[in-house]
Structures are given as C-alpha cells and as structure tokens.
Amino acid sequence: MLTESTVTILKATAPAVKQHGELIAGRMYELLFSKYPQVKSLFAKAPQNQPQVLARAIITYCENVDNLDTLTGALDRISRKHVAIGVTADHYPLVGECLLQAIQDVLGAAATPEIMTSWKEAFFFLAGVMIQREKALATQNV
Ligand code: HEM
Structure with a gap:
C-alpha cells in the first residue's frame, strides 16, 4: 500500500497536475517516443486526443488515490485495451520514467524531490496493480 505521507x-x-495535465501528458509522449521509439507502433491506432485521455487517467488516479476501489471498473477497461494492443510489463518502467520526467519538466521547481518520490511510488504502485491484472487477462483470457 501507499504510505500515508x-x-x-x-x-x-x-490541483497542479489537473491544471497542467495535458502539458504533462504531451511532454510524456514526446519523451517516450524520442527515447523509446520502439513503443511508437503500439499507439498507431490511438486517437488524436490520447494525451488528454492519459491526462484524465492520471488526474482521476490522483484524486482517488486513497480510494482505489472506485477505479476498479476503469482500470479493468484500460487493462483489457492494453492486453489487446500488446502492452507488457516491461513497458511500464519506460512510461514511468518519461511520465516522472514530464512532471518534473512541467512543474519545475514546484516538483520538489519529496513530491517526485511520492509520484514515483504512486506510479509503480498503480503499474503493479495493472501489470498483475494484465498478466491474468493475457493468460486466463478472463
Ligand atoms: C499506470 C500506467 C498507465 C495508465 C494510467 C494508462 C492509461 C491508459 C488509458 C486511460 C487508456 C485509454 C483506454 C481506452 O481507450 O479505453 C490507455 C490506452 C493505451 N495505453 Fe495506457 N496506461 C498506462 C500504461 C501504459 C503503458 C506502459 C503503455 C505501453 C507503452 C501504454 C500504452 C497504451 C496504448 C497503446 C493504448 C491504446 C491507445 C489506443 O489505440 O486507443 N499504456 N492507457
């Protein structure tokens, strides 16, 4: 579980992430596609508004972080999409690295080391939940 702090x-x-959500998501894709061009093809059929979709997902997670049960339905839908497209566990650290860098780039000095550590913890906690679900979906066809 995530710590209370x-x-x-x-x-x-x-609120800051909400205010800058689209910028953060846009920067994340820019970093992801330049550092890891091999993932680009996964997004070949993604809608034009994919950055906004990701921004909304990040914000929803942020707002419900102490009540993750409310996200179960949404996470299940996302995981089914990920499995159908071929997202795997080893993609998560790449996205995590670029998302954290994007938060740092967009929020600047406001993103203190303490804030960045919390985001890192939160991203990999969520990634763990999603990876587990996606592995189950991929192997059991549930
Ligand atoms: C915690 C991490 C992640 C979150 C919160 C997240 C969130 C989302 C959301 C909300 C969607 C849209 C689902 C829908 O259309 O119903 C989506 C789709 C997608 N995600 Fe993720 N995702 C995460 C990790 C990843 C990773 C690691 C990859 C791999 C590079 C990835 C690649 C994709 C792709 C390719 C799509 C489908 C785009 C399309 O064709 O519509 N995601 N994700």
Whole structure:
C-alpha cells in the first residue's frame, strides 16, 4: 500500500497536475517516443486526443488515490485495451520514467524531490496493480 505521507502529497499535488495535465501528458509522449521509439507502433491506432485521455487517467488516479476501489471498473477497461494492443510489463518502467520526467519538466521547481518520490511510488504502485491484472487477462483470457 501507499504510505500515508505519499497519499497526502498526491492529494495536495492534484490541483497542479489537473491544471497542467495535458502539458504533462504531451511532454510524456514526446519523451517516450524520442527515447523509446520502439513503443511508437503500439499507439498507431490511438486517437488524436490520447494525451488528454492519459491526462484524465492520471488526474482521476490522483484524486482517488486513497480510494482505489472506485477505479476498479476503469482500470479493468484500460487493462483489457492494453492486453489487446500488446502492452507488457516491461513497458511500464519506460512510461514511468518519461511520465516522472514530464512532471518534473512541467512543474519545475514546484516538483520538489519529496513530491517526485511520492509520484514515483504512486506510479509503480498503480503499474503493479495493472501489470498483475494484465498478466491474468493475457493468460486466463478472463
Ligand atoms: C499506470 C500506467 C498507465 C495508465 C494510467 C494508462 C492509461 C491508459 C488509458 C486511460 C487508456 C485509454 C483506454 C481506452 O481507450 O479505453 C490507455 C490506452 C493505451 N495505453 Fe495506457 N496506461 C498506462 C500504461 C501504459 C503503458 C506502459 C503503455 C505501453 C507503452 C501504454 C500504452 C497504451 C496504448 C497503446 C493504448 C491504446 C491507445 C489506443 O489505440 O486507443 N499504456 N492507457
């Protein structure tokens, strides 16, 4: 589970992430596609508004971080899409690295080391939940 201080920091950061959500998501894709061009083909059929879709997902997570049960339905839908497209566990660290860098780039000095540590913890916590679900979906066809 996430620590109480991480939850507190994420909730406090939610308004800033909401304000800059699309910029953060746009920067994340820019970094992801330049550093790891091999993932680009996964997004070949993605809608034009994929950055906004990701931004909304990040914000929703941020706002519900202390009540993740409310996200189960949404996460299940995302995981089914990921499995259908071929997203695998080893893609998550790449996206995590670029998302964290994008948050740092967009929020600048406001993203203190403490805030960045909390985001890192939160991303990999969520990634763990999604990876587990996606592995189950891929192997059991549930
Ligand atoms: C915690 C991490 C992640 C979150 C919160 C997230 C969120 C989302 C959301 C909300 C969607 C849209 C689902 C829908 O259309 O119903 C999506 C789709 C997608 N995601 Fe993720 N994702 C994550 C990790 C990843 C990773 C690691 C990859 C691999 C590079 C990835 C690649 C994709 C692709 C290719 C699509 C489909 C785009 C399309 O064709 O519509 N995602 N994701």
